[in-house]
Every structure is written in C-alpha cells, then in structure tokens.
Amino acid sequence: MLAPVDEVVSWGEMLDNLLECKTGQLVFEEFLRTEYSEENLLFWLACEEYKKTSHPTEMNAAAKRIYSEFVEVDAPRQINIDCATRAEIGERLPQPGPKCFDRAQRLIHTLMENDCYPRFLKSEIYQDLLEQVEQE
Known part of the structure; x- marks a missing residue:
C-alpha cells in the first residue's frame, strides 16, 4: 500500500493534501484509530x-x-x-x-x-512510512 514518495511528503505539507488522497485517508484513519478519534x-x-x-x-x-x-x-x-x-x-x-x-x-x-494532524506528522505511523518511501 505504499504511495509515491512525493505524495507521502506532500501529506506533511498540509492536511488537505492528505485528505485528497485515498491512501492518505487510510493511513490517517489508522493513526486516528490509535487515538480513538x-x-x-x-x-x-x-x-x-x-x-x-x-x-x-x-x-x-x-x-x-x-x-x-x-x-x-x-x-x-x-x-x-x-x-x-x-x-x-x-x-x-x-x-x-x-x-x-x-x-x-x-x-x-x-x-x-490543529489537533490530530500535527500529532500524525510526528507519529511513528507517518514517520515510518516516510522513511520507507524515501528508501525506495
């Protein structure tokens, strides 16, 4: 389920980039589930x-x-x-x-x-994915 590196990087630029992408939505949802939100x-x-x-x-x-x-x-x-x-x-x-x-x-x-998105950017879920796509 890896997304292209520029896409994953763009998720870190603004929430809307993340929300416009199906894979981004799924990754963000996975993170939010860990926060029960x-x-x-x-x-x-x-x-x-x-x-x-x-x-x-x-x-x-x-x-x-x-x-x-x-x-x-x-x-x-x-x-x-x-x-x-x-x-x-x-x-x-x-x-x-x-x-x-x-x-x-x-x-x-x-x-x-203002709340979940900044935590998402620092989360292991996003950081690991970013690291993965940058290594490819």
Whole structure:
C-alpha cells in the first residue's frame, strides 16, 4: 500500500493534501484509530460524499444517517461540535440541503488540522512510512 514518495511528503505539507488522497485517508484513519478519534475523519469523509448526492430522497436518507451516526447527542461516533451547530443541523434535518453539514464539517476540519494532524506528522505511523518511501 505504499504511495509515491512525493505524495507521502506532500501529506506533511498540509492536511488537505492528505485528505485528497485515498491512501492518505487510510493511513490517517489508522493513526486516528490509535487515538480513538477516527470519527472526525469518518464524519468529514461522509460529508464529502453527502455533497455529491443530488437526489432529494438519497440526500434525506444520507443526512439522517450522518446525523444519527455522528451528530446527535450519544451518537455511536459522536463528533465534538458546539451545541449551536448541533441544533442547527437538527433544525435542517427535515429538509436537508447540500450545505446541511458545512459548518460542522469546517469545525471538524479545523479540529483535525490543529489537533490530530500535527500529532500524525510526528507519529511513528507517518514517520515510518516516510522513511520507507524515501528508501525506495
């Protein structure tokens, strides 16, 4: 599952480089799992998929699934967002639009960028992978 060296190096430059790459997502998720915080990435990815949904019935179902899995209080993978954002999503849920989760997704992106991502860059998982690809 090794990625090209320039790709792995680019993950260290900014979080978005990591998130745009399937392999990067998997490696980051593996790291987050060690910190018991993979729900942040899984929520962010679910929101990215949600934005690609255009059919109202599918959008409705996807919004309810994301809400029950990540947003509502005591959700199995509850994300750490403020109660105003949580309430705003709850209000939009009956008729969710493409931007239903935008505010929460931005909050989670910022949280990952400032919290998990710097630790990921210092982690054994990333450092070992970087070393591996640079030796090839």
